[in-house]
Amino acid sequence: MVRVRRSRFLKGVRSAMAKRFSGRLYTAERRVREAQHHSDPSSCCKPEVTIFATPKNHEITLECHSVKRLKEKEPHIVEWMFSLTEQNMKSLYESCAWGWNPTAKYKEMTESGAWYLIAKDYKNSSLAGFCHFRFVIDYGVEVLYCYELQVEQQYRSEKIGSKIMLMLETMSAHWKMKKVVLTVLRHNPRAIRFYMDLGYTFDETSPSCEEPEPHYIFSKPTLAN
Numbered sequence: 001m002v003r004v005r006r007s008r009f010l011k012g013v014r015s016a017m018a019k020r021f022s023g024r025l026y027t028a029e030r031r032v033r034e035a036q037h038h039s040d041p042s043s044c045c046k047p048e049v050t051i052f053a054t055p056k057n058h059e060i061t062l063e064c065h066s067v068k069r070l071k072e073k074e075p076h077i078v079e080w081m082f083s084l085t086e087q088n089m090k091s092l093y094e095s096c097a098w099g100w101n102p103t104a105k106y107k108e109m110t111e112s113g114a115w116y117l118i119a120k121d122y123k124n125s126s127l128a129g130f131c132h133f134r135f136v137i138d139y140g141v142e143v144l145y146c147y148e149l150q151v152e153q154q155y156r157s158e159k160i161g162s163k164i165m166l167m168l169e170t171m172s173a174h175w176k177m178k179k180v181v182l183t184v185l186r187h188n189p190r191a192i193r194f195y196m197d198l199g200y201t202f203d204e205t206s207p208s209c210e211e212p213e214p215h216y217i218f219s220k221p222t223l224a225n
């Protein structure tokens, strides 16, 4: 009798937990859908986030575009983003188990879910840097995933990278994502220092220092979530 009651009780607990879990996942998926399919997920960012002057007096604007729009209207930007990534990352990828696979990288960068922030120098319209991001479910949790962050050599250490990360964090909070997540190569100490200075740290899903993977996963929880 006691056994029967206990098994009924456990069944009830399991079903309540399953409902709660599927409810949580439902909320996560809805949030990702809303953000990912919005016509401009950056519309929540105020001008002080998207337009700023650097310490060297460059006036920078951060524009948000879907990859679809870029491919149709400004394909030269897609080509520039790919060649900047190759220029900055090829040797780092080649010096680890990942290797450099231009076809796979180009495919990833041009997949339909890709969103981009483009940093432009307002005075001469030069392209200074960019970020590839997406709103996704990662290990059951809604996150803003930063796939790529690249700044042109001549525009580095002007806080453009930091401003781009701030804009990602603003969007992450607005769209109720739990955290901003990114992948960083272990042998890219400059990038590791850059992210750590901004408050990023090892995500619970990251390979540990003892594991052989060439990368870490970093994240920063979204405020007010």
Ligand SMILES: CC(C)(COP(=O)(O)OP(=O)(O)OC[C@H]1O[C@@H](n2cnc3c(N)ncnc32)[C@H](O)[C@@H]1OP(=O)(O)O)[C@@H](O)C(=O)NCCC(=O)NCCS
Pocket: 088, 089, 149, 150, 151, 152, 155, 156, 157, 158, 159, 160, 161, 162, 163, 183, 184, 185, 188, 190, 191, 193, 194, 197
């Ligand atoms: C990492 C990167 C995106 C940073 O962008 P950025 O616009 O230069 O960054 P910010 O100016 O906002 O911040 C610079 C900070 O990054 C770190 N950093 C930048 N250049 C550095 C260097 N030469 N040596 C050590 N640290 C450096 C420092 O913490 C630095 O702060 P400081 O300028 O006050 O000393 C940029 O250096 C870059 O594009 N690197 C090549 C591509 C890359 O590694 N991308 C990251 C892939 S995960």
